[in-house]
Amino acid sequence: MTTHADKTYARITGSPAPRDLEWTEFISFWQDRADQVEQETGDRLAVKLNGHREVFRRQHDGRVSIEDIERARHLLAATPEPKGHGVLLAVAIDAEHARIFDFDLDARTVSDTERTVTDEDRRAHHLRTVERHTGHDDERDLDHFFDAVAEALRSTAPDRSFVVIGHGSGKAGVAAEFVERLRAAHADVAARVTALTELDLSAATDADIESAAQAAVRL
Secondary structure, three states: OOHHHHHHHHHHHOOOOOOOOEHHHHHHHHHHHOOEEEEEOOOEEEEEEOOEEEEEEOOOOOEOOHHHHHHHHHHHHOOOOOOOOOEEEEEEEOOOEEEEEEEEOOOOOOOEEEEEEEOOOHHHHHHHHHHHHHOOOOOOOOHHHHHHHHHHHHHHOOOOOEEEEEOOOOOOOOHHHHHHHHHHHOHHHHOOEEEEEEOOOOOOOHHHHHHHHHHHHHO
């Protein structure tokens, strides 16, 4: 938010509730903070913020009513806590592919760029399937896949630290193996790993991945 919007926010959420907040100032505040703002007919202002929608109505004196101040407080209270500042790099990896996320923590909603690296060795896929179903061991590992991810990190985000997020334990949980491979063959990339954590990647949204990465960094 801008400094002016910060002051308006403090007035809306402060005590006592303001009775002299100008309608034009109220509109400017929402235009700076909300995801979507529409000025409808009949002096109505529709505001959408983090999936919630509220409609405010301009008074004849050009000020914001106490009722609308209360509605604004409820809408702001439904807003998640600030996610942090800056950017955060994360690698979500399972046995088949790795997704590299670059999250913008200053955005009001989840904002990221993504690059996917896929293990294209179909024989390796088959061998790992056999291992999961039969319990037989095989010396073949995922080194070629991990090497490709390491190279992608070098080219996509050189010198950036990152969080590694694995799918969990078992054959799908290759995150720890990935980190070990980095330490053994890609020391420059391994030095940039700040945390290793787990998440059910099969059901995780981008927001879930971002939250898991932030939580891991804070530990």
